[in-house]
Amino acid sequence: MVSLLSELTWRLHHARQHQLRGEVIIHTYTSPESGLEANTHIMELPTQLLVIDTQYAVPFAAEAAAYAATLGKPITRVYVTHAHPDHFFGAAEFAAPVHALAATKSTIETNGETILSNNRATAGDVLPDKVTAPTEVVIPGEIIIDGIRLELMEFTDGEAGDALVIALPDQDVLIAQDLVYNNLHLFIAEGHLDHWLTVVGELRQRGFGTIVPGHGAISGPEVFDFVEDYLRAAKPILAEATGPDDLSARLIAAFPDAGGRGLLAVQNSYLFPQS
Numbered sequence: 001m002v003s004l005l006s007e008l009t010w011r012l013h014h015a016r017q018h019q020l021r022g023e024v025i026i027h028t029y030t031s032p033e034s035g036l037e038a039n040t041h042i043m044e045l046p047t048q049l050l051v052i053d054t055q056y057a058v059p060f061a062a063e064a065a066a067y068a069a070t071l072g073k074p075i076t077r078v079y080v081t082h083a084h085p086d087h088f089f090g091a092a093e094f095a096a097p098v099h100a101l102a103a104t105k106s107t108i109e110t111n112g113e114t115i116l117s118n119n120r121a122t123a124g125d126v127l128p129d130k131v132t133a134p135t136e137v138v139i140p141g142e143i144i145i146d147g148i149r150l151e152l153m154e155f156t157d158g159e160a161g162d163a164l165v166i167a168l169p170d171q172d173v174l175i176a177q178d179l180v181y182n183n184l185h186l187f188i189a190e191g192h193l194d195h196w197l198t199v200v201g202e203l204r205q206r207g208f209g210t211i212v213p214g215h216g217a218i219s220g221p222e223v224f225d226f227v228e229d230y231l232r233a234a235k236p237i238l239a240e241a242t243g244p245d246d247l248s249a250r251l252i253a254a255f256p257d258a259g260g261r262g263l264l265a266v267q268n269s270y271l272f273p274q275s
Contacts, residue, residue: 015042015067018210018218020171024148026212027071029064031055033262037184037215038086040064041175045146048076052166052175053214054090057126061090068094076145080134081177081214082160083107084187085115091132100134101154103162108133138164155179157192158199159214167208174208182216182223184260185251186230189270193235200227215260230255244268 015027027042034057041052042064049068055061068075075096080088083104091098100108112131120127140154151167159178166175178187179199203211204224211223233254241247248264 015064016218018212020168020173020210022148022171024168024171026173026175026218027067028212028218029055029060029067031057031060033260035060036086036263036266037260039177039212039214039216040090041212042068042071044071044073045148047073047146049073050145051075051078051094051096053081053087053177054078054094056086056089057123058090058093058128059126061093064090065093065095077136079138079164079166080104080108081164081166082162083111083115084160084178085119087178087214088112088131088134089116089119089128091134092128097136098132098134099136099138101138101140101162101164103154103156104164105134105137107162155199155202157195159187159192159196160190161192165203167206172209173212174203174206174210175212176203176214177212178214179203180211180213180216180223180227181230181260182213182219183226183258184215185255185258185263185267186227186234187263187267188231188234188238189267191238193231193238197228197231200224200231215263230258238271244272247271 015029018026023046025044029040031038036056038055040055043050055064075094078091078094078096078098080098080100088108112133116131138152140152142151149170151169153165155163155165163179211221212218237250241250
C-alpha cells in the first residue's frame with residue numbers, strides 16, 4: 001500500500017465543478033496518490049445532493065464531506081458503485097443512507113471487516129474503525145430524483161466483480177466509475193480483462209458525450225480509447241510478468257505518461273501476496 005497519508009500535510013483538494021444541462025452540477029473531489037487518486041462525485045440536484053463513492057481514507061472522505069456541506073443542500077443518499085475499499089471505506093463521513101447493488105452490498109456485509117482489517121495492517125489509523133455497509137439495495141432501472149432522470153445499470157466482471165453505472169440521459173452523462181480510468185494505470189488484479197473490454201464497448205455504444213470516471217478527470221468518449229488500449233496491452237503483460245517489479249516496469253513502459261503508479265503497488269499486493 002502507498003504510504004498512506006505520509007503526505008498528509010492535509011492540503012485541501014478543491015472539488016472540480018462540471019455544469020450539466022438543467023439544474024445539475026457534478027462536483028468531483030479527487031484524493032492525492034496516497035488516497036489512490038479516487039474520485040468522489042457529488043451530484044448537486046435542485047434541492048439535494050447525491051454522493052457517488054466515498055474514498056479510502058477517512059481524512060479524505062471528511063474533506064469531501066466538508067466540501068459537500070458548503071453547497072447548502074442535504075445529502076440524501078450515497079451510492080457505492082462496487083466493493084473496493086477506495087470506494088466504500090469513507091461512507092460514514094457522509095451521514096446518509098448507503099445504496100449499492102445487491103451483490104456489492106452482500107460482499108461488503110460478508111467481507112468488509114476482513115478487508116478493513118487487512119488494510120489497517122498497512123494503512124493504520126487513517127482508515128475507519130468499522131465498515132459502514134450499504135443498507136439500501138439498488139434495483140437496476142430508471143428512477144427520478146428531484147425531477148432528474150437517472151438510469152441505474154449493473155455490469156459484472158469488469159474492474160470489479162459487480163459494478164454500478166449511473167447515467168443521466170437528459171444531461172448526456174455516463175458515470176462509469178471504475179469501469180473507466182482517464183490516463184491512470186488500471187487496477188487489473190481481478191483479471192476480468194476480456195470481459196471488461198466487452199463492457200467498455202457496450203458503454204461506448206450508448207453514445208454519451210460526457211464520461212465520468214472513478215479515477216482521472218471527466219472526459220468525452222475518447223477516454224474509452226485509453227481504457228481499451230490499456231486492457232489489450234495489459235493482457236499479455238500480466239501473463240508474462242515474473243513478479244511485482246517486472247509487472248510494474250512493463251506497464252509503466254507501455255504507458256509512460258499514465259498517472260496512478262500508486263495503484264500498481266496496491267495491485268501487486270493482490271497479485272503477488274507473498275512478495
